Amino acid sequence: MPYTPEHxxxxxxxxxxxxAKLFCSHGFDRVTLTQIMQQANMTHGAFYAHFSGKSSLYEAAMQFATSNAFWARDDKQTEGKDTHIKALVTRYLNWGKKNSEPSPLEFLVTDAAHKEEKVRKAYQACFDNLVERLEGILEKHGNREAKALAEETVVSLVGTVAIARSFAPSMQKDFLKRAKLRIVSRLNSGLKTP
Structure with missing residues (x-):
């Protein structure tokens, strides 16, 4: 009996x-299909019914992670001009805290220069998505250089978390706090006042 489309x-x-969970935590090269299927509590046969290979799965998983990431969702409670920006920066820099949502970008920096084109393109799409989201917020507030400021901010966020991961836990909190203040200040200076 065939499975239903819903199944x-x-x-x-x-x-x-x-x-998405495993790739975001370990990157493309350090995750095996066996680990993924064990995490999903499924067999390899189920994998091949949906994906042609690991790089195809990576591409789809990064699209899945990006579309479900906190920056892709609208926060209806943000009213002030910089509240949404502060929330986005704060949530991004909450790396390592309980219930924090990982972003594929900071954990997959090594995947940006991967030898497989699908892997590189999936990383680029994730980066572009976050830049576009931030650019849209900045444009709503009258920033004429929204694209450049959004790119600069995403690079700062990704780099901050990537570097923080290499620090001793006792140093991470202060480093992330200083980075948040610096990034939010730079963003606010680019916003038009009403």
Missing amino acids: KEQTRQRILQAA
Whole structure:
């Protein structure tokens, strides 16, 4: 008896969820299909029913992670001009805290220069998505250099977390706090006052 379309989609979502979690934590090269399927509590047969290979799964998993990331969601409670920006920066720099949402960008910096084109393109799409989201917020507040400021900010966020990961835990909190103040200040200086 064939599986229903709903069952097939649920299976695909479980695989994507497991893959996104593992890829975001360890990067493309350090994750195996066996680990992904164990995380999803499924067999390899289920994998090949949905994906042609690991790089195809990576591409789909990064799209899944990006579309479900906190920066892709609108926060209806943000009213002030810089509240949304502060919330985005704060959540991004909450790396390592309980219940924090990992971003594929900071954990997958090594994937940006990967030898497989699908892997590089998936990383680029994730980067572009965050830049576009931030650019849209900045444009709403009258920033004429929104694209450049958004790119600069995303590079700062990704670099900050990537570097913080290399520090001793006792140094990470202060480093992230200083970075947050610096990044938010730079963003606020680029906003037009009403």
